[in-house]
Amino acid sequence: MKNLKHIALFLSCLVIASCTKDIDEKEPSNECSILDIQLTGQLGKATIERVDDNQGTVTLYIFEQADYPWEAVGVEALALSAYATADVSDGDTLDFRNPERKARIIVRSQTGKQVLWTVYLKPYDPFYAGTWAVSDIKIYLDQNISGNGTGKWDTSMGGSEFGLFASPELDNIITITMNEEMVDGKFTGKIINAAGADGIYGSFKGVYPGEYTEDAPLDMRMDDRASLSAYDVVNGYSHGELTRIIRDYGEERYAAKVASAIVREREREPINSTTKLADIIKYAIPAANRREGPHPARRTFQAIRIEVNGELAELDEAIRGANDLLNPGGVMAVITFHSLEDRIVKQAFKIFEHPCTCDPKAPICTCGKKPTAEILTKKPIVPGADELEYNPRSRSSKLRAIKKL
Numbered sequence: 001m002k003n004l005k006h007i008a009l010f011l012s013c014l015v016i017a018s019c020t021k022d023i024d025e026k027e028p029s030n031e032c033s034i035l036d037i038q039l040t041g042q043l044g045k046a047t048i049e050r051v052d053d054n055q056g057t058v059t060l061y062i063f064e065q066a067d068y069p070w071e072a073v074g075v076e077a078l079a080l081s082a083y084a085t086a087d088v089s090d091g092d093t094l095d096f097r098n099p100e101r102k103a104r105i106i107v108r109s110q111t112g113k114q115v116l117w118t119v120y121l122k123p124y125d126p127f128y129a130g131t132w133a134v135s136d137i138k139i140y141l142d143q144n145i146s147g148n149g150t151g152k153w154d155t156s157m158g159g160s161e162f163g164l165f166a167s168p169e170l171d172n173i174i175t176i177t178m179n180e181e182m183v184d185g186k187f188t189g190k191i192i193n194a195a196g197a198d199g200i201y202g203s204f205k206g207v208y209p210g211e212y213t214e215d216a217p218l219d220m221r222m223d224d225r226a227s228l229s230a231y232d233v234v235n236g237y238s239h240g241e242l243t244r245i246i247r248d249y250g251e252e253r254y255a256a257k258v259a260s261a262i263v264r265e266r267e268r269e270p271i272n273s274t275t276k277l278a279d280i281i282k283y284a285i286p287a288a289n290r291r292e293g294p295h296p297a298r299r300t301f302q303a304i305r306i307e308v309n310g311e312l313a314e315l316d317e318a319i320r321g322a323n324d325l326l327n328p329g330g331v332m333a334v335i336t337f338h339s340l341e342d343r344i345v346k347q348a349f350k351i352f353e354h355p356c357t358c359d360p361k362a363p364i365c366t367c368g369k370k371p372t373a374e375i376l377t378k379k380p381i382v383p384g385a386d387e388l389e390y391n392p393r394s395r396s397s398k399l400r401a402i403k404k405l
Contacts, residue, residue: 028083028109029081029082029109030109031109033056033081034086035081037060037075037119038076038078039076039121041062046060055117057118058118060120063126070095071096071097075092080107082110083109084109086105086108087105101121103118103121104116133171133173134169134170136170171197172194172201174193176189177190177192217273218230218231218234218273218274218277220304220309223309229308230304234262234266239259243256246259246303248303249312250300252299254289257284258284262280282296282297315345319348323352323373328404328405329403331404346380346400349400349402352371352402354371355371373402374405375401377401381399383395
């Protein structure tokens with residue numbers, strides 16, 4: 001038994017000695033990385049990239065400031081890999097007085113290997129910060145519209161299509177301010193939309209419904225004093241009248257189907273909201289035609305809005321009145337933003353240039369109507385690539401012009 005005790009004690013000593021030797025003889029670390037760094041005025045976290053075994057880069061951002069101390073930027077915190085050392089430490093400064101705004105940090109590993117880290121300090125200029133005037137309004141949508149979530153539609157609308165609903169927004173002032181720190185790697189700030197001189201904001205209710213998150217009464221009047229509303233059109237017009245305005249003003253190929261669906265649904269109960277009407281229109285149009293492109297209700301809503309406000313009739317009347325007021329040699333130019341408007345201008349100009357209503361086969365004119373203007377634009381003038389680049393809202397515009405005889 002005595003011998004066994006000595007053997008057990010001897011083995012225990014061997015185990016302890018073996019463990020101690022492993023710890024003492026652990027391989028020295030060869031790693032020499034910058035894990036994190038914080039400089040004075042820094043925004044968010046640094047972007048650290050190892051280029052190769054001998055060099056790496058660190059990119060940092062600060063707000064652009066005229067009095068920033070480029071010659072002595074403080075190192076507030078520097079984290080290195082285990083056992084590594086650097087030629088700078090917490091509390092030291094770096095000199096960024098050079099065109100590239102860069103400084104260097106040399107990090108050495110436990111084995112003596114070194115890596116040259118180039119630190120780039122970039123001024124961040126938030127160009128969007130400041131005060132902005134609203135000049136146009138656009139809405140971009142990308143939503144699933146089919147029951148199984150497979151269909152999508154992408155569309156956009158500009159201020160000209162919103163009409164007077166959006167016009168109160170066009171004197172608004174938007175102020176954007178930035179915070180000096182980032183949250184979760186993202187810049188933060190504040191946006192304030194001031195109502196402008198008129199003290200009111202635009203209303204988009206009922207102007208462009210669809211898979212809309214906000215319901216609204218059927219109105220669409222640009223002038224609240226007008227007697228005719230969208231509710232009156234939808235619930236009071238005959239099937240034939242609905243078909244006509246949806247076909248002519250909305251250029252909807254399924255106008256008769258949409259009109260039938262509206263008449264059928266209103267017989268059950270009045271249609272009094274935008275979302276209800278949008279759903280009726282959507283399901284009146286064949287499924288294959290509503291999976292892509294603009295929302296299927298868009299054309300019909302445009303047609304109803306034009307009817308409610310008499311938009312096209314007023315345009316035609318305004319063009320004829322303007323032609324009467326022109327002096328000989330005077331020029332009238334009209335810019336339109338969708339095909340219905342352009343068609344009215346085109347037809348009016350043709351009548352000004354060729355007003356004769358006689359039979360084309362007649363040898364002489366007997367109606368006595370004389371041309372009152374000459375068309376200067378045989379084809380409409382549309383924006384070129386350069387204009388579209390600095391004025392994208394002109395994309396759908398067409399200009400036609402005449403000269404008074």
